[in-house]
Structures are given as C-alpha cells and as structure tokens.
Amino acid sequence: MTKKNGQEDTQWPLWEVFTQPKSGKPHEHAGSLHAPDAEMALQNARDVYSRRNEAVNIWVVPSKHITASTPDDMGPFFDPANDKAYRHPQFYNVPRIAKKRS
Amino acid sequence: MNQSQTENRPEETKEALFEYLLRLADDRLILGHRISEWCGHGPILEEDIALTNMSLDYIGQATSLLEYAAEIESKGRTEDDIAFFRDAIDYRCLKITELPRGDFGFTIARQLIFSIYSYLLFNSLKNSEDKTVAGISAKAFKECQYHVRHSRKWTITLGDGTEESHKRIQQAFDELWRYTGELFYMDEVDHQLLADGIAVDVQEIKPEWKQRMSQVLEEANVSMPSDDQYMADGGRNGIHTEHLGYLLAEMQRLPRCYPDATW
Numbered sequence: 001m002t003k004k005n006g007q008e009d010t011q012w013p014l015w016e017v018f019t020q021p022k023s024g025k026p027h028e029h030a031g032s033l034h035a036p037d038a039e040m041a042l043q044n045a046r047d048v049y050s051r052r053n054e055a056v057n058i059w060v061v062p063s064k065h066i067t068a069s070t071p072d073d074m075g076p077f078f079d080p081a082n083d084k085a086y087r088h089p090q091f092y093n094v095p096r097i098a099k100k101r102s
Numbered sequence: 103m104n105q106s107q108t109e110n111r112p113e114e115t116k117e118a119l120f121e122y123l124l125r126l127a128d129d130r131l132i133l134g135h136r137i138s139e140w141c142g143h144g145p146i147l148e149e150d151i152a153l154t155n156m157s158l159d160y161i162g163q164a165t166s167l168l169e170y171a172a173e174i175e176s177k178g179r180t181e182d183d184i185a186f187f188r189d190a191i192d193y194r195c196l197k198i199t200e201l202p203r204g205d206f207g208f209t210i211a212r213q214l215i216f217s218i219y220s221y222l223l224f225n226s227l228k229n230s231e232d233k234t235v236a237g238i239s240a241k242a243f244k245e246c247q248y249h250v251r252h253s254r255k256w257t258i259t260l261g262d263g264t265e266e267s268h269k270r271i272q273q274a275f276d277e278l279w280r281y282t283g284e285l286f287y288m289d290e291v292d293h294q295l296l297a298d299g300i301a302v303d304v305q306e307i308k309p310e311w312k313q314r315m316s317q318v319l320e321e322a323n324v325s326m327p328s329d330d331q332y333m334a335d336g337g338r339n340g341i342h343t344e345h346l347g348y349l350l351a352e353m354q355r356l357p358r359c360y361p362d363a364t365w
Binding site: 012036 | 151
C-alpha cells in the first residue's frame with residue numbers, strides 16, 4: 001500500500017487522530033488519515049472521525065512525531081514493575097497518630 | 103407545531119412563502135445531488151467522505167425546507183412528492199447548482215461561491231420573523247460555516263499549488279462567474295416576504311459576498327473575473343440549463359417507476 005515496485009511513497013504524510021468523546025474526558029486514539037498539512041488533517045479528521053457525534057474535540061499529530069515502545073520492549077520495560085508491591089500506596093499502613101493529625 | 107403562525111397568515115404571504123421555500127430548497131436539493139456524484143470518485147478517501155458529508159448536509163436542509171413548504175401548501179403533499187414529482191420547469195433552483203460536477207477544481211470553485219453566499223444568507227435568515235425558517239436557518243448556518251472553511255482551504259491550496267492546479271481553478275472561476283449574478287436575484291416574492299420580516303434582502307449581502315470572495319481569491323493567487331459580462335438568469339422562474347432535465351431523470355427515476363416502493 002505504501003510502496004509500489006520499490007518506488008517512492010506518493011501518499012500524503014500520515015497523521016494520527018485523537019478524539020475527545022466528552023468535555024473533561026481524555027482524548028482517545030480514533031485512527032489515522034493522510035493529509036498534506038495540519039489544517040487539512042484537522043478537517044479530514046472532522047469529516048472521517050466525527051460523523052456520528054463521537055467527538056467534542058480533535059487532536060491531530062503527524063505519525064512521525066509519535067515515538068512508541070515496541071513489542072520487544074515489553075519485557076524489559078514493564079515486567080519489572082509487576083512484583084514491586086512497595087510502589088503502591090496501599091502497601092503501607094499509616095500509623096493511627098498520623099491519621100488523627102491529618 | 104407552528105399551526106397558529108401558519109393559519110393566521112394572509113394568502114399572499116403563504117403563497118410567497120411557499121415559493122420562497124421552494125427556491126431555497128431546490129438550490130440545496132440539486133446541488134446536494136450534484137455533489138453526491140463524487141461518491142466513490144473522490145480524489146482521495148478523505149475528500150470523498152468530506153464531499154458526501156456536504157451533500158448530505160444539503161439534502162437535509164432541502165428536506166426540512168420542503169417539509170415546511172408542504173405544510174404551508176396544505177394540499178396533502180409530502181416533501182418527497184414535491185421533490186420527486188415535479189418537472190424541470192417547476193423547479194426554482196439557481197442555474198449554478200445544476201451545472202455538471204466538473205473536475206475537482208470546478209467543484210471547489212462552485213462550493214466557494216455558493217457556500218459564502220449561503221453563509222451570509224442563513225446568517226441573516228436565522229433572525230427571520232418566521233420561527234420555523236429561523237430554526238432551519240440556524241442549523242444550516244452551522245453547516246455552512248464548515249463548508250466555507252473547507253472550500254476556502256481547498257481554493258487556496260489549488261490556486262497557490264502547482265501550475266496545473268492553478269490553471270484548472272482559475273478556469274473554473276472564469277467559467278462560473280456568469281452564474282454568480284443570479285445569486286442576488288430578487289422579485290415580488292422576496293419583496294412581499296421582506297415586508298413581513300420573513301425573507302432577506304440578498305442585494306444587501308452582495309457587497310460582503312464580493313469582499314469575502316476577493317479575500318480568498320487573492321490569497322489563492324486567482325484573479326477575480328469581471329462582473330461586466332453576460333449574467334445567466336431565469337432559474338427562479340423555471341428557466342433552466344439543459345443539464346437539469348438529465349439530473350432530474352436520474353434523481354426521480356426510482357419513485358416515478360415504482361411509486362409504491364418503500365425504503
């Protein structure tokens with residue numbers, strides 16, 4: 001889809017779209033689209049991803065500006081956190097005297 | 103829902119209002135149909151969706167307007183009857199809306215001309231004395247704001263783009279300009295309703311329309327054609343280009359061939 005017989009990719013730059021479903025909620029990844037610049041990316045996102053009332057706000061970001069972890073990173077990045085209960089507030093008992101003071 | 107407002111009206115107002123609604127609706131029904139011809143043929147996927155979204159906006163506006171027209175007429179017709187069982191000579195749309203789809207540049211040029219006009223028209227019309235017209239106009243106005251944004255962006259992109267895109271969009275405006283005079287046509291129908299506070303004086307909108315057009319065209323590096331040329335007219339009185347007949351033949355074929363069809 002992006003390369004034909006080793007030729008240059010002739011598609012417009014790829015952008016990622018994030019939509020906010022309701023005021024105050026976090027933006028969620030809705031999909032991606034092609035556009036030549038930011039204004040058109042915003043308009044295309046409005047046309048493609050908010051047809052059915054899915055958004056009150058839209059963010060568009062060129063895909064190349066998103067740095068993501070890879071599946072290979074999963075082990076070293078995330079597994080070490082699994083067995084360290086002391087990193088959670090619930091692990092600690094707050095002394096009764098300290099609670100009374102607060 | 104608006105019974106008392108409708109019933110207490112004098113006959114001339116009702117007749118003029120029916121005619122006026124038909125004019126507004128026909129513009130949008132016919133242009134909506136033309137834009138829908140892009141479905142599946144858009145230059146890129148996102149534009150295909152943008153154009154068909156706009157087409158749906160127009161057809162929605164036409165539906166609301168024709169529903170109200172049918173109510174004013176009180177002859178038991180529905181909005182579908184009025185849309186599908188009327189021949190070209192009874193249509194009241196501006197000639198610019200009937201012209202063939204053309205290339206993408208032509209579509210964008212026509213959109214810029216018509217959407218700036220619609221924007222200014224509905225901006226005024228949402229203050230109409232007639233509450234139903236005001237309501238429909240307020241909703242249509244929001245849709246128009248987006249149409250203007252879209253066509254403005256594309257006019258500038260094409261005009262200030264490559265040699266080819268510039269040539270095509272300049273040619274499009276040159277071809278379309280003779281259809282712009284008709285946008286500001288007014289007759290007894292308008293004057294009757296102006297007196298009642300229902301309609302809008304489009305002649306008053308014209309200077310601002312010109313000014314906004316000129317701003318965009320300048321930014322797009324496109325030269326504005328001269329007003330000193332033949333201007334087409336007649337659309338408001340049932341005199342149309344040769345294109346409308348073919349358009350209606352396609353648009354009306356299904357209900358005319360199968361009047362009992364249900365959807």
